Amino acid sequence: MKSNVVAVLALVMVVLFGAASAQAGGTAPGVDITNKATATYTVGTASVTKDSNTTHLIVAELINVNVTWQDAGSVLVAPGAEDGLLTFRVTNTGNGTETFPLSLNMALLGDNFDPLLCSPSSVYLDTNNNGVYDAGVDSAYVAGTNDPTLAADAYKTVFILGDIPATVVDTDTGKSALTASAATVTGSSVAGTLYAGAGDSGSDAIVGTSTASDTDTGTYLVSNVTVSVAKSQTVSDPFGGTSAVPGATIQYTLLVTVTGTGTAVGVTLTDPMPANTTYTAGTLTLNTLALSDAKDGDSGDVGGTTTGYVTVSLGSLTSTSATQTIVFKVTIN
CATH class of the missing domain: 2.60.40.740 (Immunoglobulin-like)
Incomplete structure (x- = not known):
């Protein structure tokens, strides 16, 4: 006697995600993306379920940063003025927490004068996060000591103070550039470069399209009104x-x-x-x-x-x- 087998095969893809925060940079690094397929079928009157193996994939940290000059236009200054103020924002546009050392360049081409470094410092961090420079409140930036550490999507306002040479004349411009670079990237900054195990939660870190570094430039305009x-x-x-x-x-x-x-x-x-x-x-x-x-x-x-x-x-x-x-x-x- 020949038995009849009737089988119906259903493939079910089950994707399980860890607790990932919704953020512009994407899924948080270290999240384990698991995937398992399930087949269900019948043999005669019996229902059968078979699972595939489970695959695992750890989300890597993608390192990106954005620096933007915040002033609405050129900052007006007078000849010989002190502490001309430029305002910048450094934003972590990656998906993990990252530390960003800062650097300042006041000797740029294409302007009429180089702003001068202030004493005791020309770079200050917005300590109270109010977006406004508060002398005596906001902290002077010291490279390697208080480099901004930012969670994904977080930002830090950075103030640049420059003294203006007394020899400048009306309509002269002077520029200053602020650069933020990810501390994790110690070698090549080419987009797609992988740093094994260097990301959050022991994940890999990968240089994003920003090349893990960004620069923006602010401008002083001499207004000898x-x-x-x-x-x-x-x-x-x-x-x-x-x-x-x-x-x-x-x-x-x-x-x-x-x-x-x-x-x-x-x-x-x-x-x-x-x-x-x-x-x-x-x-x-x-x-x-x-x-x-x-x-x-x-x-x-x-x-x-x-x-x-x-x-x-x-x-x-x-x-x-x-x-x-x-x-x-x-x-x-």
């Missing part, structure tokens, strides 16, 4: 002439102009009342528009901010701003 004030006077006496006699009126005109690059912030003009004169009420104007004598919502006052002075606030001015014209009158006592 200058505010100039030219003052003139005209006299009208009670007889229709221009003699400076008691009762004559003096009209003062002040012209405010700006030259150079950058912005003069919070420009305020003050002018004391000359001795032996009395301010003529209601004569203060800015660009032909009348200003009240009292200290109120407009841009000027007479004696309100400082007794005996005309005060006019002009705000922020650049070389493209129109000439600011201030006029007021006094009478000779």
Whole structure:
């Protein structure tokens, strides 16, 4: 008698992952990716299950880093200025924890001057992680001592301080470059290079597309902005002439102009009342528009901010701003 065997084969692929964090760099190094196939079938009325062997694959550490200059544009500085501030961010874009020694280069080509190293240090780490340089709070960077150690996706803000030579002129630029390089990579940094057992959890470490090192450059721009004030006077006496006699009126005109690059912030003009004169009420104007004598919502006052002075606030001015014209009158006592 011949027995009938009916078999149905089902292949089930079961992939088991360890506890891996969701991160931009991918699965964490050291995670064991296991894989096992299962066949289920029937022989007659019997159900049979057979498992394959289990394969194991340990995820390697992929080493990548990104350095980015954070300032919105060139940082404005004046000739001879000290501690010009550039802000950078070093981000671990790999999948494991990595330490990144830093290096600074202030002698770059393609600019007009080399910024000077500051004392005691030109590189500081954002100790309180607020993204703002705090003198006396943020730590000076010492290579080999406090190299930033960053988990995957973590970053450290780094501040570069540079002194500006006194000999620079308006519109000159000076550049500084910050480089972060992974400490694990002690030899070749060619992408794909493997360092056996050097990764997290004893995994292999592999150089990523960043070549485990990155550099970005920040720029100082010399802004020798200058505010100039030219003052003139005209006299009208009670007889229709221009003699400076008691009762004559003096009209003062002040012209405010700006030259150079950058912005003069919070420009305020003050002018004391000359001795032996009395301010003529209601004569203060800015660009032909009348200003009240009292200290109120407009841009000027007479004696309100400082007794005996005309005060006019002009705000922020650049070389493209129109000439600011201030006029007021006094009478000779």
